[in-house]
Amino acid sequence: MTDSTASRPTPSLGGGSRSAALIAKGLARRRAAEKRFRAYGLVAILLALGFLILLLGTIFGNGYSAFSQTHMRLNIEFAQDILDPDGTGDPKILAQGDYQALAKAALRKAFPDVKTRREKRSLYQLVSGDAAYELQRMVLADPSLVGQTRAVWLTASDEIDMLQKGNVATDQPESQRRIKDNELAWVTALDKQGAIERKFNTRFFTGGDSRDPEIAGVWGAVVGSFFTLTVTLVLAFPLGVMAALYLEEFAPKNRWTNLVEVNINNLAAVPSIVFGLLGLAVFLNFLHLPRSAPIVGGIVLALMTLPTVIIAARASLQAVPPSIREAALGIGASKLQTVTDHVLPLAMPGVLTGTIIGMARALGESAPLLMIGMVAFIVDIPKSPFDPATVLPVQVYLWADSPERAFLERTSAAIIVLLAFLIVMNLSAIILRKKFERRW
Amino acid sequence: MQHVVLVLVLLGLTYAGYQMGRRRAVTVSADRGEGLHSLPGYYGLYLVIWCALPAFALLGIWLAFETSIVTYLAIDALPADRRILTPAQLSLLINDIRNIAAGDIASGKADATIRAAAERYQSLETASFAAMAVISIAVAAVGIALGRRRIAPALRARNSVERTIMGFLFAASVIAVITTIGIVLSLVFEAARFFEQVPITEFLFGLQWSPQIALREDQVASAGAFGAVPIFAGTALISAIALAVAVPVGLLSAIYMAEYASSRVRSFAKPALEILAGIPTVVYGFFAALTIAPLLRDTGADFGLSIASESALAAGLVMGIMIIPFVSSLSDDVITAVPQALREGSYGLGATQSETILRVVLPAALPGIVGSILLAASRAIGETMIVVMAAGLTAKLTANPFEAVTTVTVQIVTLLVGDQEFDSPKTLAAFALGLALFVVTLCLNVIAFRVVQKYREIYD
Numbered sequence: 001m002t003d004s005t006a007s008r009p010t011p012s013l014g015g016g017s018r019s020a021a022l023i024a025k026g027l028a029r030r031r032a033a034e035k036r037f038r039a040y041g042l043v044a045i046l047l048a049l050g051f052l053i054l055l056l057g058t059i060f061g062n063g064y065s066a067f068s069q070t071h072m073r074l075n076i077e078f079a080q081d082i083l084d085p086d087g088t089g090d091p092k093i094l095a096q097g098d099y100q101a102l103a104k105a106a107l108r109k110a111f112p113d114v115k116t117r118r119e120k121r122s123l124y125q126l127v128s129g130d131a132a133y134e135l136q137r138m139v140l141a142d143p144s145l146v147g148q149t150r151a152v153w154l155t156a157s158d159e160i161d162m163l164q165k166g167n168v169a170t171d172q173p174e175s176q177r178r179i180k181d182n183e184l185a186w187v188t189a190l191d192k193q194g195a196i197e198r199k200f201n202t203r204f205f206t207g208g209d210s211r212d213p214e215i216a217g218v219w220g221a222v223v224g225s226f227f228t229l230t231v232t233l234v235l236a237f238p239l240g241v242m243a244a245l246y247l248e249e250f251a252p253k254n255r256w257t258n259l260v261e262v263n264i265n266n267l268a269a270v271p272s273i274v275f276g277l278l279g280l281a282v283f284l285n286f287l288h289l290p291r292s293a294p295i296v297g298g299i300v301l302a303l304m305t306l307p308t309v310i311i312a313a314r315a316s317l318q319a320v321p322p323s324i325r326e327a328a329l330g331i332g333a334s335k336l337q338t339v340t341d342h343v344l345p346l347a348m349p350g351v352l353t354g355t356i357i358g359m360a361r362a363l364g365e366s367a368p369l370l371m372i373g374m375v376a377f378i379v380d381i382p383k384s385p386f387d388p389a390t391v392l393p394v395q396v397y398l399w400a401d402s403p404e405r406a407f408l409e410r411t412s413a414a415i416i417v418l419l420a421f422l423i424v425m426n427l428s429a430i431i432l433r434k435k436f437e438r439r440w
Numbered sequence: 441m442q443h444v445v446l447v448l449v450l451l452g453l454t455y456a457g458y459q460m461g462r463r464r465a466v467t468v469s470a471d472r473g474e475g476l477h478s479l480p481g482y483y484g485l486y487l488v489i490w491c492a493l494p495a496f497a498l499l500g501i502w503l504a505f506e507t508s509i510v511t512y513l514a515i516d517a518l519p520a521d522r523r524i525l526t527p528a529q530l531s532l533l534i535n536d537i538r539n540i541a542a543g544d545i546a547s548g549k550a551d552a553t554i555r556a557a558a559e560r561y562q563s564l565e566t567a568s569f570a571a572m573a574v575i576s577i578a579v580a581a582v583g584i585a586l587g588r589r590r591i592a593p594a595l596r597a598r599n600s601v602e603r604t605i606m607g608f609l610f611a612a613s614v615i616a617v618i619t620t621i622g623i624v625l626s627l628v629f630e631a632a633r634f635f636e637q638v639p640i641t642e643f644l645f646g647l648q649w650s651p652q653i654a655l656r657e658d659q660v661a662s663a664g665a666f667g668a669v670p671i672f673a674g675t676a677l678i679s680a681i682a683l684a685v686a687v688p689v690g691l692l693s694a695i696y697m698a699e700y701a702s703s704r705v706r707s708f709a710k711p712a713l714e715i716l717a718g719i720p721t722v723v724y725g726f727f728a729a730l731t732i733a734p735l736l737r738d739t740g741a742d743f744g745l746s747i748a749s750e751s752a753l754a755a756g757l758v759m760g761i762m763i764i765p766f767v768s769s770l771s772d773d774v775i776t777a778v779p780q781a782l783r784e785g786s787y788g789l790g791a792t793q794s795e796t797i798l799r800v801v802l803p804a805a806l807p808g809i810v811g812s813i814l815l816a817a818s819r820a821i822g823e824t825m826i827v828v829m830a831a832g833l834t835a836k837l838t839a840n841p842f843e844a845v846t847t848v849t850v851q852i853v854t855l856l857v858g859d860q861e862f863d864s865p866k867t868l869a870a871f872a873l874g875l876a877l878f879v880v881t882l883c884l885n886v887i888a889f890r891v892v893q894k895y896r897e898i899y900d
Contacts, residue, residue: 037794041696044689051761058731242612264616269885271822277874281626303619336602364720367824393722400726415723
């Protein structure tokens with residue numbers, strides 16, 4: 001309100017027209033202020049949403065291309081004298097063959113005019129370092145290939161992949177590019193023959209981590225996340241529900257209960273990295289549990305998620321009307337029977353929703369896991385919760401630190417995978433709530 | 441694998457115990473012609489408690505101590521000259537022995553004593569497992585037998601089962617307290633070891649922070665490099681930038697959603713804002729380092745400003761985006777909770793809607809809003825991944841948002857990720873920083889909860 005209207009006492013009839021004029025004078029300004037204020041609010045919301053869209057847009061824009069991978073067709077001669085000179089057909093001997101040489105020979109044959117050592121070396125860089133293993137797998141799967149010549153699609157190196165995806169500025173002077181003119185010419189030549197193609201990147205979804213971006217995959221991290229979250233769920237869900245049941249249904253109202261409640265609320269707001277410090281000091285240094293293992297990560301995340309689960313479970317227990325309890329007690333059920341047979345089943349949808357949301361938070365959490373060594377570079381897919389592993393968000397962190405341009409794309413793609421999991425979890429929580437929500 | 445089998449066997453026994461207890465109760469009551477005190481199922485559960493509780497407790501204790509005892513015995517059997525080692529060498533040796541015993545690395549490279557130790561380790565492990573299996577199964581069986589003898593129609597099975605369950609429920613509720621105690625103890629304990637080596641006054645008031653140098657004792661700076669003031673200042677700077685973004689945006693969004701927006705807009709905008717809180721922080725960190733920081737650097741360069749690529753501004757801005765929902769969500773709740781009568785009174789006096797909001801609704805909701813801002817601040821101070829990925833590593837005492845500063849959480853991560861030596865002040869410093877972080881965020885949270893609660897008392 002402006003001063004002119006606020007400070008004056010209600011005018012008598014005589015002064016009415018004067019104050020009405022004053023009000024009318026200020027009205028335009030006040031209406032404009034009203035509009036401005038409203039616009040500020042709208043701008044704030046749009047700003048926040050704009051950030052969200054920019055964030056998601058950047059990630060998707062950078063990441064979607066990682067779902068395809070450049071491959072290169074080469075005529076590979078599975079030379080008998082390189083792979084199996086004695087013609088034994090023994091898989092052990094076949095496994096030790098120099099498959100790198102096969103790929104190199106095929107490249108030399110494709111570009112016969114490459115002569116100097118230096119040029120040859122950069123020519124060999126066109127295919128991924130993994131090409132040898134791809135050829136090895138092919139031969140081991142089908143030993144009859146030995147002695148034949150086949151056109152084989154091999155994974156291209158990450159630099160060629162980036163070039164094909166338009167991430168290399170070819171108009172820059174040669175000295176500022178990682179891909180030199182001669183490499184460009186080779187790639188163009190292969191491209192003209194139709195020997196370069198982008199295929200769906202299955203490796204990304206089935207492979208473990210790697211130093212070579214073109215063969216690095218998220219599967220190891222997904223499995224690590226799965227084991228970690230399983231441990232978290234197995235611990236946090238029953239303990240959380242039990243604690244909520246005790247506090248909500250049985251606990252006497254005294255100072256101790258009050259302390260526990262305050263404590264749970266505070267624990268929910270403790271920075272996650274502090275839980276990591278707890279895990280490091282207690283589980284690794286004191287109890288000597290294995291480093292980098294999902295079991296420890298799961299325990300730490302369970303302690304972190306527990307308050308969330310307890311708070312959600314208590315809220316949904318509270319929502320069950322007392323008449324249900326009274327009816328059960330009235331027909332002779334004990335207090336525990338009332339709770340386990342009537343109250344808890346009715347509260348379960350809410351409890352589950354809260355648990356899923358807590359799990360989603362745990363899935364995206366990485367700071368405490370850095371503390372307990374789940375940041376190691378791990379190529380193998382973990383087989384149990386005791387194996388060294390990493391989790392999806394930590395994989396994102398690790399890849400984000402890598403200098404190769406191709407890892408930028410992989411990082412974004414890993415984020416997309418992570419977000420996809422989060423969306424699925426949150427959607428299921430919403431559906432659960434919509435479907436089973438009861439109003440009493 | 442064999443442990444899983446053992447657990448399955450015990451579970452099988454437990455199930456058998458349940459059935460046995462049920463049946464026993466029914467037959468006993470039929471034989472004696474007396475009615476049972478509880479439902480037959482409770483007698484089953486009664487036996488389950490007798491069978492499973494001691495057996496699994498034994499299993500847990502055994503597993504907790506097995507590794508260290510077996511290791512001790514294996515090391516004890518080594519020739520004397522191999523035992524005189526520094527702790528680091530010893531742990532390396534133990535690792536070798538364990539790896540060979542587990543068959544993870546080829547034993548060909550190891551020397552004979554280690555191989556012998558590994559064999560001993562393996563046989564000890566096998567023996568230990570066998571003993572554990574036999575004893576735990578025996579305990580379970582004895583438990584069933586003892587419990588079964590006690591089953592009688594007059595036995596108050598339900599009461600004792602419920603008492604046990606209640607004990608478990610109580611224990612579960614105590615875990616949160618134990619966690620807090622664990623956090624406090626581990627932080628205080630390690631921090632105390634740090635303050636033995638570095639005086640607390642220096643940590644709190646020193647202006648120089650260079651923990652990496654302190655490992656080399658010949659360096660001049662090694663004694664005076666643990667002053668945490670630049671780190672606290674950096675944390676405060678980044679958090680302040682974050683709040684400068686989040687408070688206006690969050691508060692105005694909350695006001696718009698609570699007072700102006702139609703229910704359709706609201707039902708769309710509120711969850712959309714909450715998405716910001718659901719996105720993992722590592723994604724924000726990546727976004728800050730990849731998009732915002734270069735953007736700021738280039739824009740700054742266009743205007744002739746030199747903005748570091750790890751500037752406090754980039755990290756603070758993105759962190760501000762992250763905490764928008766923390767401000768908006770709680771503020772929205774408290775604004776909605778202001779009684780409608782207050783607004784109508786204000787309209788009745790001729791105030792416009794914005795005048796009502798600014799002079800009536802906001803003052804009434806102020807405690808809640810302050811609470812939400814405090815919670816957001818505590819979030820910002822404790823946030824790790826964004827600053828680890830987007831803020832600097834070197835501690836610099838500056839208030840210039842264009843320079844790179846470091847924060848408490850960044851330092852904790854850099855000090856603890858990688859090689860660790862648990863008696864060097866470098867590693868222990870992380871715990872001292874952790875303690876400071878814990879205390880500050882705890883204070884903020886407690887004040888915030890207090891403020892919010894006080895508000896509720898007035899308007900409920």
